[in-house]
Amino acid sequence: MKNFGGEILFLDRSDINTDEIIPARYLTEITKEALKPYLLEDIKLDGFLPETDLLNKKVVISRSNFGCGSSREHAPWAFEVNGINVTIAFRYARIFRQNMFNCGMLAIELAEDVIDGIFNRFADKKASLEMDLENSAFVITSGSEVQKIEFSVSEFDYDLVKSGGWVNFADKRY
Amino acid sequence: MGKTIVEKIFDSHLKDNPSGNINVISLDAVFCHEITTPVAINDLVMRGKDRVFDSAKIKVVIDHVTPAKDSKTAMQGKILRDWVKRNKIPDFFDIGRNGVCHAIFPEKGFVRPGYTIIMGDSHTCTHGAFGAFAAGVGTTDLEVGILKGVCAFIYPESIKINITGKLKEGVFAKDLILHIISLLGVDGATNKVVEFVGTVVDRMSMEERMTLCNMSVEAGATCGICYPDEVTVDYLWEFIKDEFVSKDAALTEYKKIISDDDASYFKKIDINIDDLEPMVTYGFKPDEVKAVGMLAGEKIDQVYIGSCTNGRIEDLREAAKVLSGNKISDSVRGIVSPATPKVFNMALEEGIIKTFLDAGFCVTNPTCGACLGMSNGVLADGEVCASTTNRNFNGRMGRGGMVHLMSPATAAASAISGFITNSNLYKG
Structure with a gap:
């Protein structure tokens, strides 16, 4: 199982698409590692600079319809090779969400007011997340501020994460 | 309680129900192109599983960058070509015979009513125009599809869009789907299948229906779908004429999968398009x-x-x-x-x-x-x-x-x- 948790990158916009996460001009790469320098290169988000803002980040928190558009699994891979194995959002596009779990990564969905609360409290600070997957909860910490949040992951998605992804799961079962 | 077309397709293809509302379904076709398939091929080779579940059900095209523009795209083409040869995949469309995947595969008769299809390409939903369940997936789903012939989906709810009226001259299926996306929003159909029905769709050619279904993913839909009818049978006839004694027989068979009148929907929407203008x-x-x-x-x-x-x-x-x-x-x-x-x-x-x-x-x-x-x-x-x-x-x-x-x-x-x-x- 992968490591989940660490410093948080806040992407404060809805409908961030996979072209923004990894532009098509890099889809000519045939290794995941080669995608590393290009993560979020085309994102339309005022003031965001990938070179500095991605440093040491391990978790992404965003708004609604995260990962819409192209089916490219290069989007989760680009996160993965940059050390980001968890995304948290109000809602996901279907394919991106499935791709995350298929890679043994976590795409956590939370209610809109919970996401709003996290943004209001932590988005302008340096914050980090500690994951307790066994108990379906995580804790966000920033200085003296601490917030515990519970989430739910379906049994199937949890099985994918534990198996290290869909290929391992399916190969044993089918 | 009746069933929707996609519920009927799922039920007839159910292979496993690992938990909750997850259905693992068997696949009638797995489509592949040179951008999303090579990583799956390399992973299968690395795992010592360089094989395919059924070479006749895998259809392959080089279409995204063709002719190759540089060494990297040339290598993607080569990986695909070599894999096709090793696994003796009969239907492969290389340069000179290749076309855009969602245009050439229907043209070759590879899409049939009631089929289940995946491809590592979000616009795979295009093929729903034939009354098939066709969904875009990532490379890992594609890899499992190639190896095992199965894919997992949440058992899908449907949104039924009943389109009535008449398109004005100079207004096309593209204008209509742009209008529909603006009504649904970019995530208005996430995890749903969109059924396009009504007199407007009945009068449409297969090409127009493909334009409609193609962009259903832009509203987040897993698949857009039209009911198979005379237009579908006419389009497919050259490919299916040995399977049925007549067009009527084909139609009778295909119509079995059409949604029941008492099927239940996530949402039903009625649209009249008499006044629709060209959209942008x-x-x-x-x-x-x-x-x-x-x-x-x-x-x-x-x-x-x-x-x-x-x-x-x-x-x-x-x-x-x-x-x-x-x-x-x-x-x-x-x-x-x-x-x-x-x-x-x-x-x-x-x-x-x-x-x-x-x-x-x-x-x-x-x-x-x-x-x-x-x-x-x-x-x-x-x-x-x-x-x-x-x-x-x-x-x-x-x-x-x-x-x-x-x-x-x-x-x-x-x-x-x-x-x-x-x-x-x-x-x-």
């Missing part, structure tokens, strides 16, 4: 849609006519009607990419290619290239493209570029004027 996107999301008239005068640098949305023969015919006898503006670069060799050939025979050339268009081979900014018409920073494709995301056709989505007729008219313009086919 104005922002960076496909649900940001206005009437062309409201954006008239917006300057453009490039016009692109092609793609899995609007690169078929009917699309080229409409564009050629508008272009006939005209020259495109000196300030515009016009590019047309017929979606398949068959479309290219028909366009040649009908004089459409000459119309495009005489107007000042560059005619390229069939490829996806420009639509996603990979080749054959990438925009420069600050440039604007009038395009018949399906995504207007920031930088989609080139970093810093802007894309306005529209019908082929509107694109052709805009090429002539150099500005976003209604075509002369539309009388208002």
Whole structure:
């Protein structure tokens, strides 16, 4: 199982698409590692600079319809090779969400007011997340501020994460 | 309680129910192209599982960057080619015989009513036009599909859109789907299947239905779907005539999968399109849609006519009607990419290619290239493209570029004027 948790990158916009996460001009790469320098290169988000803002980040928190558009699994891979194995959002596009779990990564969905609360409290600070997957909860910490949040992951998605992804799961079962 | 078409398809393909509402279904076809398949192939090789579940059910094309533009894209093509050879996959379309996946696979008769299909490409939902369940997936789903012939989905709810009225002259399936996306929103159909029904759809050709279903993913849908009918059977007849004694027999069989009257839906929407105008996107999301008239005068640098949305023969015919006898503006670069060799050939025979050339268009081979900014018409920073494709995301056709989505007729008219313009086919 992968490591989940660490410093948080806040992407404060809805409908961030996979072209923004990894532009098509890099889809000519045939290794995941080669995608590393290009993560979020085309994102339309005022003031965001990938070179500095991605440093040491391990978790992404965003708004609604995260990962819409192209089916490219290069989007989760680009996160993965940059050390980001968890995304948290109000809602996901279907394919991106499935791709995350298929890679043994976590795409956590939370209610809109919970996401709003996290943004209001932590988005302008340096914050980090500690994951307790066994108990379906995580804790966000920033200085003296601490917030515990519970989430739910379906049994199937949890099985994918534990198996290290869909290929391992399916190969044993089918 | 009755069932929807997609519920019937899922129930007849159910292989496993690992937990909750997850259905693992068997696949009738797995489509592959050179961008998303090579990583799956390399992983299968690395795992010592370089095999396919059924070579006859795997269909392969090189379409995104063709001819190869550099060493990397050449290698992607080579990985795919070598894999096809090793696994003796009979249906492979390489350069000279290749076309845009969602145009060429239906044309070859690979899509049938009731089929389940996946591909590592989000616009796989196009094939729902035939009454199939067809969904875009990532490389891992594709890899398992290739190896095991199965894929996992949440048992899908459906949104039924009943479309009535009559499209005005000069208003097309593209305008209709842009309008529908603006109504649903970019995530209005997430995890849902969108059923397109009603008299408007009944009168549509398969090409128009494919345009409709193609963009259902832009509202987040897993698949767009139309009911199989006489139009479907006519289109498929050359491929199915040995399986059925008559067209009526085929129709009777296919109609069994149509949604029951008492099926239950997540939502039902009625749309009357008598007053629908030609539509165009104005922002960076496909649900940001206005009437062309409201954006008239917006300057453009490039016009692109092609793609899995609007690169078929009917699309080229409409564009050629508008272009006939005209020259495109000196300030515009016009590019047309017929979606398949068959479309290219028909366009040649009908004089459409000459119309495009005489107007000042560059005619390229069939490829996806420009639509996603990979080749054959990438925009420069600050440039604007009038395009018949399906995504207007920031930088989609080139970093810093802007894309306005529209019908082929509107694109052709805009090429002539150099500005976003209604075509002369539309009388208002």
